[in-house]
Amino acid sequence: MALMHVNYFSRTLFENTDLYVIVPTYDSTDLSQGKSEGRRDDGRKIPVLYLLHGIYGDASDWVRNTGIERYAQAADIAVVMPSARNSFYTDMSHGSRYYTYISEEVPQFAETMFPISSKREDKYIAGLSMGGFGAFKIALAAPDKFSYAASLSGALAVEPLYQMAVQKNLFPGSVKDVWESADDIRSTENDLLYSYSRLKEKGQTAPKLFQACGTEDPLYQMNVSMRDAFKTYGADLTWHEEHGAHEWDFWDRNIRTVIQWLNEDEK
Numbered sequence: 001m002a003l004m005h006v007n008y009f010s011r012t013l014f015e016n017t018d019l020y021v022i023v024p025t026y027d028s029t030d031l032s033q034g035k036s037e038g039r040r041d042d043g044r045k046i047p048v049l050y051l052l053h054g055i056y057g058d059a060s061d062w063v064r065n066t067g068i069e070r071y072a073q074a075a076d077i078a079v080v081m082p083s084a085r086n087s088f089y090t091d092m093s094h095g096s097r098y099y100t101y102i103s104e105e106v107p108q109f110a111e112t113m114f115p116i117s118s119k120r121e122d123k124y125i126a127g128l129s130m131g132g133f134g135a136f137k138i139a140l141a142a143p144d145k146f147s148y149a150a151s152l153s154g155a156l157a158v159e160p161l162y163q164m165a166v167q168k169n170l171f172p173g174s175v176k177d178v179w180e181s182a183d184d185i186r187s188t189e190n191d192l193l194y195s196y197s198r199l200k201e202k203g204q205t206a207p208k209l210f211q212a213c214g215t216e217d218p219l220y221q222m223n224v225s226m227r228d229a230f231k232t233y234g235a236d237l238t239w240h241e242e243h244g245a246h247e248w249d250f251w252d253r254n255i256r257t258v259i260q261w262l263n264e265d266e267k
Helices: 028-032 061-065 068-075 098-113 130-141 158-168 192-201 220-232 248-266
Strands: 002-010 015-023 048-052 078-082 123-128 148-152 208-214 237-242
Touching: 002 098, 015 061, 015 068, 015 098, 048 098, 048 130, 048 248, 061 068, 061 078, 061 248, 068 078, 068 248, 078 098, 098 130, 123 130, 123 248, 130 148, 130 192, 130 208, 148 248, 192 220, 208 220, 208 248, 220 237, 237 248
Parallel strands: 048 078, 048 123, 123 148, 148 208, 208 237
Antiparallel strands: 002 015, 015 078
């Protein structure tokens, strides 16, 4: 496998930023199995998973806290991990345009720099907590770009979280830097059920969804409610729950489950 840390200047953010990128390559396991050819010798573009971090995190989180390198190598998929600070993957009211950056610039940059596919059927997006929200948000707002989206312990209903953060001053900095008011959430791409309903009204093909949450996670009831609502809308959604809290042990186990779901569904 190849693991790359890429620093570059973003045309959307107007600042230097970074990505971690995993590309499956010929390795010692292939050698021990008697394979003489590299994985990319046929010139085939690789399916790619865009993998988003949670609040307080950055592009290195998944690499430092999980076995994502091994899982990607075994599944023969690339993984692109960007940084988005505490933005909720939003074009912020008072801050940078992270929604545009993640949904548009990052894929364009990655497809130019690495041997990864630009085809919808080969592009997936997933994330944990804030990143779970970001993955669903981006996939539902851009269903022509992503065919699968997965949320692990996702903060999927952000309006009640926003109201609580304003009342109790819970957010690092100010949540009003992300959204000036609840009106910036309601009936926009930040309202996931609204996005899904709009997608269906337009007759667009919806991405397939995967949702997992630990039964001891403080976001468990939110995830159950969102699961039921998505099902009511007719979403093709796979649900998984197990013992676990809002923690890396759960996310490490379940990103493997997500990759298995992608591989099994693609066969």
